[in-house]
Amino acid sequence: MILFKLAWRNLWRSKRRTWITISSVLFAVLLALFLESMDRGSQEVMVQNVVRFSTGYAQLQDTLYFDESHIDNAMLCDDDCMEKLLEDFPNLAYTVPRLESVALAAGDEKTRVGFITGIHYESENRFNNIGERMREGHFFTGADDEVVIGTGLARSLDLKVGDSMVVFGQGFQGAMAAGKFVVAGLVQHPVPDLNERIVFMPLHQAQWLFDAFDRVNHLKLVPQRLRHHQRLVDAINAHPDYEAFKAFTWEELQPELVQTIEFDQAGTLVFLLILYVVIGFGIFGTVLTMTLEREKEFGVLISLGMQRRKLAQVIFTETLIMNFLGVLFGLLLSIPVLLYFYYNPIPLGEGMEDMMAEYGMEAVLRFSLDPQFFYQQAIIVFCISMVIVAYPVARVLRLDVLKAARK
Amino acid sequence: MPVIETQDLFKIYNEETVPVYAVNNISIQFDTKEFTCVIGPSGSGKTTLLNLIGGLDSPSKGTINVAGQRIDTMSESERIRFRLEHIGFVFQHYNLIPVLTAYENAAFIMQLQGRPEEETRERVTGLLEQVGLGNRLHARPSELSGGEQQRVAVVRALASKPDFILADEPTANLDTKAAFNLLDMMKQLNEDEGITFLFSTHDQRVIDRASRVVTLVDGALHSDERR
Ligand SMILES: Nc1ncnc2c1ncn2[C@@H]1O[C@H](COP(=O)(O)OP(=O)(O)O)[C@@H](O)[C@H]1O
Ligand SMILES: [Mg+2]
Numbered sequence: 001m002i003l004f005k006l007a008w009r010n011l012w013r014s015k016r017r018t019w020i021t022i023s024s025v026l027f028a029v030l031l032a033l034f035l036e037s038m039d040r041g042s043q044e045v046m047v048q049n050v051v052r053f054s055t056g057y058a059q060l061q062d063t064l065y066f067d068e069s070h071i072d073n074a075m076l077c078d079d080d081c082m083e084k085l086l087e088d089f090p091n092l093a094y095t096v097p098r099l100e101s102v103a104l105a106a107g108d109e110k111t112r113v114g115f116i117t118g119i120h121y122e123s124e125n126r127f128n129n130i131g132e133r134m135r136e137g138h139f140f141t142g143a144d145d146e147v148v149i150g151t152g153l154a155r156s157l158d159l160k161v162g163d164s165m166v167v168f169g170q171g172f173q174g175a176m177a178a179g180k181f182v183v184a185g186l187v188q189h190p191v192p193d194l195n196e197r198i199v200f201m202p203l204h205q206a207q208w209l210f211d212a213f214d215r216v217n218h219l220k221l222v223p224q225r226l227r228h229h230q231r232l233v234d235a236i237n238a239h240p241d242y243e244a245f246k247a248f249t250w251e252e253l254q255p256e257l258v259q260t261i262e263f264d265q266a267g268t269l270v271f272l273l274i275l276y277v278v279i280g281f282g283i284f285g286t287v288l289t290m291t292l293e294r295e296k297e298f299g300v301l302i303s304l305g306m307q308r309r310k311l312a313q314v315i316f317t318e319t320l321i322m323n324f325l326g327v328l329f330g331l332l333l334s335i336p337v338l339l340y341f342y343y344n345p346i347p348l349g350e351g352m353e354d355m356m357a358e359y360g361m362e363a364v365l366r367f368s369l370d371p372q373f374f375y376q377q378a379i380i381v382f383c384i385s386m387v388i389v390a391y392p393v394a395r396v397l398r399l400d401v402l403k404a405a406r407k
Numbered sequence: 408m409p410v411i412e413t414q415d416l417f418k419i420y421n422e423e424t425v426p427v428y429a430v431n432n433i434s435i436q437f438d439t440k441e442f443t444c445v446i447g448p449s450g451s452g453k454t455t456l457l458n459l460i461g462g463l464d465s466p467s468k469g470t471i472n473v474a475g476q477r478i479d480t481m482s483e484s485e486r487i488r489f490r491l492e493h494i495g496f497v498f499q500h501y502n503l504i505p506v507l508t509a510y511e512n513a514a515f516i517m518q519l520q521g522r523p524e525e526e527t528r529e530r531v532t533g534l535l536e537q538v539g540l541g542n543r544l545h546a547r548p549s550e551l552s553g554g555e556q557q558r559v560a561v562v563r564a565l566a567s568k569p570d571f572i573l574a575d576e577p578t579a580n581l582d583t584k585a586a587f588n589l590l591d592m593m594k595q596l597n598e599d600e601g602i603t604f605l606f607s608t609h610d611q612r613v614i615d616r617a618s619r620v621v622t623l624v625d626g627a628l629h630s631d632e633r634r
């Protein structure tokens with residue numbers, strides 16, 4: 001108690017210096033949180049977009065499909081098989097089946113390469129809200145020959161809602177795939193490239209077209225809690241009933257995305273390290289000055305009978321109090337700031353919009369509110385305190401009492 | 408029964424080059440309740456002797472027995488602990504802790520010892536009142552005069568009832584009146600509390616108050632007279 005009192009009073013011996021130090025910690029914490037939140041926020045958005053419109057958080061495939069992503073390696077999984085998956089893995093919320101292959105799509109006069117995609121509309125829409133991107137017409141009503149095509153493809157083929165379209169290509173194991181369909185709706189696919197090629201049709205329709213009954217290229221697996229996707233994948237791969245299949249996480253399916261994120265994080269980390277070093281030296285300066293200018297006093301305290309390690313405790317307490325107050329105020333201040341940006345993401349301006357749209361993203365900087373950031377800051381600052389205090393403590397432990405008292 | 412006893416005590420600086428005998432073969436005893444003054448010209452070894460007895464410095468040769476224990480063979484941490492429990496210190500420059508009030512300074516040793524709060528408060532306020540500082544309990548050292556600060560320092564040294572109090576030139580920074588006041592107060596406490604005082608001075612004015620005067624010359628014992 002007497003030690004804490006000493007530390008506390010000493011801090012306020014030079015109020016301005018202490019406040020400056022506390023403020024520097026405060027701003028470091030604020031800046032670090034801001035950067036991390038922004039960084040993580042944009043990554044989350046990136047992952048969400050990429051994952052939603054391509055691989056999903058996790059995917060189940062035929063064991064051969066990963067090496068050769070061809071319809072011939074489509075997995076055999078009918079409705080019962082999908083039901084069974086849900087029963088076997090309570091961690092699995094729902095699945096999104098897809099049967100897809102490239103084929104020629106022809107309007108009255110023009111022909112393009114189409115990306116024929118058989119879907120379960122309900123699960124597909126639940127997964128990526130594709131229904132909201134409908135621009136004209138409607139998704140499937142139940143009629144057998146309905147397709148929904150990308151607005152870009154419709155433009156290229158001069159097709160409108162109600163027009164018919166012919167698909168011609170190769171089905172499962174070389175079977176011929178040919179059919180005539182009616183355009184029921186136009187959809188604006190968020191990935192520009194796909195918008196030029198996508199042809200959605202009901203799954204059973206695609207299975208009929210490609211002669212691939214009860215087959216799908218892959219099932220997207222949506223875990224109950226998104227961050228538990230690895231656990232789900234491991235569970236499926238360990239299950240003996242699913243030996244013909246192999247489950248993958250999005251990280252395995254999109255290594256480039258993982259790299260991009262890691263690179264991004266490394267950049268932020270380097271910046272934060274520099275920030276911590278700069279702030280660390282600032283605090284170090286204060287603590288060291290506070291120690292040096294009191295060496296005579298410390299000599300007296302040791303003479304009176306105070307153990308050196310208790311003095312070290314006093315110095316450490318002083319450092320900790322300053323840093324703790326800095327972190328505390330930094331966190332308190334950062335909460336409203338981050339909340340504001342969380343709900344009002346920063347727009348990136350006109351120029352960025354097209355570029356971002358190409359990746360299917362909104363042109364805004366999003367922020368993340370992962371609580372992990374907050375206690376991470378506390379831990380980091382605590383560690384910095386430990387490092388900073390080492391030198392002053394060492395000085396006190398070796399202080400020559402007689403020399404110090406003579407000062 | 409002596410409370411302090413030194414045997415063939417030496418403190419030699421620069422032993423290899425030009426040796427300085429700061430303390431030169433001193434064997435001396437101080438008994439309980441004595442009020443002793445160590446005098447001698449500047450550089451005669453008063454501070455060095457007091458530092459050795461207080462366990463702040465270690466001798467080149469010889470032994471020091473304090474309160475029945477050999478302190479010259481103790482480890483530093485043992486000596487710090489020993490000082491806390493057995494010796495009170497008063498310094499020339501008062502050396503109060505600037506961030507603590509008069510009361511907190513005076514209570515510091517007892518708090519460091521972990522004495523009960525109630526006991527500490529009674530003892531410390533009682534002593535501060537006795538030395539005429541009853542109305543300055545919450546003043547910071549910077550708000551006190553030199554004489555007042557030194558009285559707080561004496562109470563700090565005394566409150567925990569140590570075996571003896573060492574004071575190196577306690578009056579050197581005080582004017583004559585304050586110096587006499589301090590000495591009278593120390594003498595009073597010496598009688599009331601029965602506590603041993605050993606102080607050094609080169610100030611002729613205060614020597615008369617002492618009941619025993621030890622004179623050092625060039626680190627050696629020159630005379631030792633009781634009055
Ligand atoms: N750390 C030291 N190194 C070398 N010589 C010292 C040291 N401390 C004291 N001395 C010498 O020891 C002698 C006694 O000093 P001191 O005990 O301070 O005398 P006093 O207190 O009587 O003035 C002096 O000659 C002084 O120069
Ligand atoms: Mg001296």
